[in-house]
């Protein structure tokens with residue numbers, strides 16, 4: 651049984667036309683890769699960096715440990731995790747969009763982090779890594795894009811060692827009705843406009859608000875993580891619930 655809610659009808663039509671959600675998502679990020687980082691900074695007023703830092707701190711790696719960043723894109727969360735971790739810790743970032751990875755590798759090279767952060771191409775829902783091979787796993791703005799969210803968290807659980815941790819930074823649903831109205835106005839009207847002007851893709855930036863509409867709220871996402879096998883699951887809100895950061899631990903054997 652899948653616990654991933656059905657997409658909004660307008661998104662289902664786009665997924666069907668592309669040959670499925672993963673193909674649609676991959677093509678879309680391939681098209682916007684060049685403006686992705688800039689759009690993030692503009693859309694969030696630079697707050698995305700703070701959210702990634704807070705998320706990374708929850709799973710900071712000790713000496714010699716290795717972390718995995720699912721849907722790493724241009725590598726921002728993987729880089730942040732390396733920076734908040736011990737100098738001998740390593741981070742592997744996995745993503746299925748080559749255009750995003752190429753930009754990420756250039757960025758990592760310029761930052762002198764190539765020995766500590768490696769980006770590889772792969773599917774976050776079918777991870778090509780052995781069981782229990784990472785100390786921690788993270789993702790930022792990714793699980794909303796997965797075809798089956800519970801399965802995705804199950805794959806993360808499989809590759810993380812017993813006692814290892816997961817953190818998930820994602821868009822969510824504001825809990826304050828007044829804030830929610832302003833948030834939706836910004837999300838549904840301003841962001842697609844910014845996407846058209848800066849990102850040259852109104853379509854990609856209408857996908858963003860529409861994909862959040864059908865995404866589970868923070869308590870429901872906690873339930874999905876627990877069903878996937880994560881324990882001690884908790885979450886923190888940012889910007890009045892518009893963003894949520896979930897954390898969990900893999901049970902010891």
Ligand SMILES: C[S@@+](CC[C@H](N)C(=O)[O-])C[C@H]1O[C@@H](n2cnc3c(N)ncnc32)[C@H](O)[C@@H]1O
Nearest residue numbers: 679721722723745746747750773774790791795
């Ligand atoms: C919104 S971007 C987030 C990038 C990065 N995590 C960040 O914090 O900026 C979503 C990324 O997830 C990737 N992605 C989505 N579904 C994926 C999957 N099933 N397997 C691998 N990558 C996936 C996309 O290619 C894209 O690069």
